[in-house]
Every structure is written in structure tokens, then in C-alpha cells.
Amino acid sequence: MSVLTSTREPASDTRAVHGLLAGHRWPVVIVAGLLMGVSWQPFNLWPAALVAIPAFTLAVRGVRARRAFGLGYLFGLAMLTVTISWVHVLGVPVAALLSTFEALFFGLLGVALMLVGRLRWWPLAAACCWVLCEFGYARIPFGGFGWSRIGYTMVDTPLSGFFPFLGVAGVGFLLALIAHLIAWTCLQLIGNRRWIRALAPTAAGLILLPGLGYAASFYQPEPAGGTHGSVKVGIVQGNVPGRGIEALGRARTVTNNHLSETINLITKARLGLVDQPDFILWPENSTDIDPLRDAQTRQVVQSATSLAGVPILVGAVMEGPGPDERQTSALWWDPQRGVLARYDKRNLVPFGEYIPFRDQLLPLIPILRQVGAQSVPGTEPGVLKVSLPDGRRIAVGDVICFELAYDRTIAETITNGAQLMMVQSNNATYGGTGQIAQQFAITRARAMETRREIAVATTDSVSGFIDRNGKVVNRTSEFTAASMTVTMPLRTAVTPAIRFGGWLDVGLALLAVAALVVAAAGQRGFGPQGFGRVREDGRGRSAADTGREKAAQ
Numbered sequence: 333m334s335v336l337t338s339t340r341e342p343a344s345d346t347r348a349v350h351g352l353l354a355g356h357r358w359p360v361v362i363v364a365g366l367l368m369g370v371s372w373q374p375f376n377l378w379p380a381a382l383v384a385i386p387a388f389t390l391a392v393r394g395v396r397a398r399r400a401f402g403l404g405y406l407f408g409l410a411m412l413t414v415t416i417s418w419v420h421v422l423g424v425p426v427a428a429l430l431s432t433f434e435a436l437f438f439g440l441l442g443v444a445l446m447l448v449g450r451l452r453w454w455p456l457a458a459a460c461c462w463v464l465c466e467f468g469y470a471r472i473p474f475g476g477f478g479w480s481r482i483g484y485t486m487v488d489t490p491l492s493g494f495f496p497f498l499g500v501a502g503v504g505f506l507l508a509l510i511a512h513l514i515a516w517t518c519l520q521l522i523g524n525r526r527w528i529r530a531l532a533p534t535a536a537g538l539i540l541l542p543g544l545g546y547a548a549s550f551y552q553p554e555p556a557g558g559t560h561g562s563v564k565v566g567i568v569q570g571n572v573p574g575r576g577i578e579a580l581g582r583a584r585t586v587t588n589n590h591l592s593e594t595i596n597l598i599t600k601a602r603l604g605l606v607d608q609p610d611f612i613l614w615p616e617n618s619t620d621i622d623p624l625r626d627a628q629t630r631q632v633v634q635s636a637t638s639l640a641g642v643p644i645l646v647g648a649v650m651e652g653p654g655p656d657e658r659q660t661s662a663l664w665w666d667p668q669r670g671v672l673a674r675y676d677k678r679n680l681v682p683f684g685e686y687i688p689f690r691d692q693l694l695p696l697i698p699i700l701r702q703v704g705a706q707s708v709p710g711t712e713p714g715v716l717k718v719s720l721p722d723g724r725r726i727a728v729g730d731v732i733c734f735e736l737a738y739d740r741t742i743a744e745t746i747t748n749g750a751q752l753m754m755v756q757s758n759n760a761t762y763g764g765t766g767q768i769a770q771q772f773a774i775t776r777a778r779a780m781e782t783r784r785e786i787a788v789a790t791t792d793s794v795s796g797f798i799d800r801n802g803k804v805v806n807r808t809s810e811f812t813a814a815s816m817t818v819t820m821p822l823r824t825a826v827t828p829a830i831r832f833g834g835w836l837d838v839g840l841a842l843l844a845v846a847a848l849v850v851a852a853a854g855q856r857g858f859g860p861q862g863f864g865r866v867r868e869d870g871r872g873r874s875a876a877d878t879g880r881e882k883a884a885q
Contacts, residue, residue: 364388497548594640613645
């Protein structure tokens with residue numbers, strides 16, 4: 333019999349779960365979803381995931397597909413209501429629409445978990461199904477919204493040691509595997525199995541995987557100081573007027589604030605209070621007015637670079653390339669020669685930076701006109717090959733805000749030669765919400781995954797410096813102007829996660845698809861011999877059990 337083939341045990345276990353949860357599945361998935369939600373920042377109660385995932389899995393076990401979808405949808409809705417509640421600053425209808433749509437993927441996950449629960453090695457298959465779910469909603473539609481991937485909850489756990497080897501998808505898989513081993517143990521105990529047999533696999537997973545993760549955390553592909561020297565980077569957070577969605581309404585004030593804080597940083601450097609930077613990092617939207625077309629804005633930025641005496645990586649909104657179009661860009665602005673290199677943001681926020689089906693939707697939803705000109709994505713990786721004042725040539729890697737959620741964008745930045753990692757962000761709209769802490773946690777995960785230090789500049793919250801192990805070395809407070817100089821080694825080593833992580837993500841998703849095909853075939857009696865003997869009805873009974881009950885009647 334195939335290792336994927338079901339046995340008689342799952343049917344009896346499912347009947348036990350059915351009896352235990354009878355009439356309580358809906359409350360269970362709601363509570364599980366809320367618990368899952370608080371496993372992310374800003375709550376960071378990551379152990380809640382080890383309760384939420386098993387509870388969800390057991391709740392959909394042995395039910396019909398339609399009910400499994402409903403339970404999964406409710407789980408996803410409860411989870412997302414907590415996790416991405418910060419979207420409400422764009423309007424409660426926007427938050428409601430996003431949550432109700434994204435919850436569809438968890439409805440499908442509920443069906444998937446129900447199906448693979450019939451397989452002998454279902455904890456492994458179920459963990460792959462979580463990867464498949466995240467693979468989908470991180471890409472579909474309009475590039476996806478992969479902000480709530482479960483791997484991001486693991487930045488402060490022993491599993492974080494796996495980031496440079498397995499990436500975000502692989503760490504999420506390991507979390508799901510441990511959680512489903514816990515669910516498997518619960519089934520064994522409910523089914524009156526021997527407790528040693530029931531606890532052994534889960535205990536092994538809870539000891540072995542974190543232990544390996546802790547050992548993996550010592551992996552460093554390069555010396556602490558790098559192999560090509562280091563660069564001193566000035567980080568400027570200029571602050572913005574106001575809070576919430578109106579925070580960037582006074583674009584010239586925002587740019588002037590960054591000029592002022594740059595002067596403050598350079599003054600401290602010349603007094604010997606901080607190191608003199610080799611270049612300065614400004615955040616995304618440090619100017620919302622195209623400095624190449626607006627003379628006043630150009631003069632402010634040029635003044636900043638001239639006073640500093642070093643280049644500034646400026647976050648700017650640029651007009652074009654066509655009429656009523658714009659691009660969010662990073663400009664390498666040299667004090668003497670102006671803009672020498674440019675990177676255009678590739679991963680844009682749908683309905684925030686651009687409107688899908690704009691010509692069709694604008695007449696129907698006039699409020700979308702507030703989005704402004706249609707943003708156009710860039711086409712090249714975020715690597716700027718530039719010169720420092722001392723003549724050194726370096727490759728600066730740049731990731732702009734929302735792009736942090738995209739594995740491919742991060743990987744292509746590194747594999748195209750970036751020696752330093754910069755993150756430019758505008759979090760002003762989400763000040764005071766959980767989005768700030770979530771994005772910083774994602775940035776920490778990327779530092780661990782790449783084994784690269786990351787400098788973060790935001791308009792007003794939270795800027796800072798993260799070392800290659802994901803440790804926060806420096807960070808600013810929200811709603812303040814602040815600046816610092818940090819030393820960043822120049823690195824060239826590429827971790828296994830960056831080199832092979834994309835293949836792992838796809839491979840685990842394909843394993844989930846294969847498991848679903850086998851499970852679905854077995855349910856219909858078309859699979860291996862074992863499936864035909866253990867097909868379960870909607871109440872978790874096998875076909876053989878149903879036949880015996882009818883005979884007894």
C-alpha cells in the first residue's frame with residue numbers, strides 16, 4: 333500500500349472529532365482565526381499559531397467540501413480582520429473588501445485540508461497545502477498580497493535559523509508541519525491511542541526542528557566585516573505634517589523636512605558626534621513632486637546634497653513615462669553631477685498606486701480618482717551601480733516598501749550583484765497602526781534570509797538598521813524627525829534561500845497539488861486500493877462502516 337494511502341484509523345479518528353466538535357465547528361474556527369491573527373506583529377504572540385492551525389485543521393476534518401470552504405472562509409476572515417486591520421485608514425470599505433476577498437483563499441485551504449486529511453501522511457500534505465495557499469494569494473490577483481504569510485511570524489523563534497536556507501516559504505512550511513503534527517497527536521489521543529505513540533512524533537518535531545534551526549542560525553557565508561570593506565550610510569527620517577491618509581498632503585513641507593534633518597545629520601557628523609556618511613538614504617516619497625521637472629523641488633534636493641557633500645538616494649515620485657502616468661523611483665543624486673542612476677519600483681500597490689482596469693472602473697467608482705495618475709511599474713532589478721566620493725564603485729540594492737513582500741524581487745536584487753541592501757518606505761499613512769511593526773518584522777526576515785544588513789529609511793516611522801541576523805541595532809520612534817549613520821559591510825555571498833528558495837516554493841506547492849489529486853481520486857474510488865476501502869462520508873465515516881451499519885439495520 334502506498335505511503336499516501338489512507339488506513340482505517342483516520343475514519344475512526346474523524347468520527348471522534350465529529351463527536352467532540354459537533355455543533356461547535358464555527359466558533360472553533362473563529363477563535364482559531366483570531367488566535368492566528370495575533371501571532372503576527374504588533375502582538376507577536378507566535379505560539380498562538382501552534383494552537384490556531386491545529387484547531388482549524390481539526391475543525392474541517394470529516395466535513396463536506398462546501399462546509400469545509402465555509403469554515404475556512406470564516407477562519408480567514410477572522411484572521412485577516414486582526415492581521416490587516418490597518419487597511420482601515422484607507423477607508424473601512426477598502427479594508428472590508430480586501431479581507432473578504434483574501435479570505436477566499438482560506439476557504440479553498442479548508443477544502444484542501446479536508447481532502448488531504450484522508451491520506452496516511454496527511455500532516456506533511458497539509459503543510460504543503462499552506463504553502464500552496466500562500467503561493468496563490470501572494471501572486472493572485474494583480475501581483476497578490478503576501479503580507480500575512482505565516483513564515484513572518486517566526487522572526488523571534490528558533491525556526492528563524494532556517495531563513496537563509498529555506499526562505500520565507502520554507503520556514504512557513506516548517507511551522508505548518510509542526511502545527512499539523514500537533515493536530516495529528518490530538519487525533520491519536522482523542523482516538524484512545526497509546527499516549528507514547530501519540531506524543532513521540534510531535535515531541536521529536538518540537539525538539540528536532542527548533543534545535544536544527546538554532547544550529548542553522550550560526551551559518552554566516554561571509555565574515556562579520558564583509559570581504560570588500562564597508563560603507564557608512566546616513567539614514568534620514570524627516571517626518572511629515574499630519575497623520576493618517578492626509579499625512580503627505582503637503583509635499584513641499586515633506587521635502588523641506590528631509591533637507592532640515594539632513595543638515596542636522598551633517599552637523600552632528602562634523603562635530604564628531606556621528607560618523608561622516610559616504611552617502612545618505614532618504615525614504616520613499618521624500619518628494620512627491622518630480623524634482624527633474626519642478627525647479628523648487630530640484631533646488632531643495634540639490635541643496636541637501638551640496639551641503640552634505642555626498643550623494644543622496646532620494647525617494648521621488650516622477651512624472652511619466654506617458655501622459656497621466658507616474659513612477660515611484662529611487663534617484664542617486666550626486667552633489668556635482670545630479671542624477672546618475674535610477675531605480676523604478678516594480679511591485680505596485682493595486683488601488684493605492686495604480687488602478688487595475690482603470691478606464692472601466694473610474695466611471696463606476698469616482699472616488700478612485702483620488703489615487704491620482706496611474707503608476708507604471710519598473711522593469712529592472714533594484715541595483716544601482718554608482719561611485720562614492722572616494723572613487724569606489726559599489727552596487728547598492730534598493731527595495732521600495734511593498735516590494736518587501738515579494739520573494740522574487742528580493743532574490744533578483746541580490747543575484748544581480750547588490751552589495752548593500754536599502755529599504756525606502758513611506759509609512760506615514762499607516763502611522764499608529766500594526767502595519768509599521770509588521771513591515772519591520774518582514775524586513776528582519778529578509779535580513780536573515782539574505783544574511784545582509786539592511787538600512788531602512790521611512791518618512792516618519794520606523795527607520796533604523798537591522799543586522800544580518802535580523803537583530804534590530806537602531807530604530808527611530810514614530811512621528812519624529814531623526815537621523816543616524818551606520819556602518820554596512822559590502823557583501824557578495826548569496827545564501828541558499830536566495831539561490832534556490834523560488835524552486836522550493838514551487839516544489840512544495842506542486843507537492844500539495846499532487847496530494848490533492850491523490851486524495852480526490854481516492855475519495856471517488858479511483859485511487860490506490862486503500863482509498864476505496866476508507867472513503868468517508870460527510871460525517872467522517874468510511875464506506876465500509878456505512879455498509880456495516882446498513883446491514884445491521
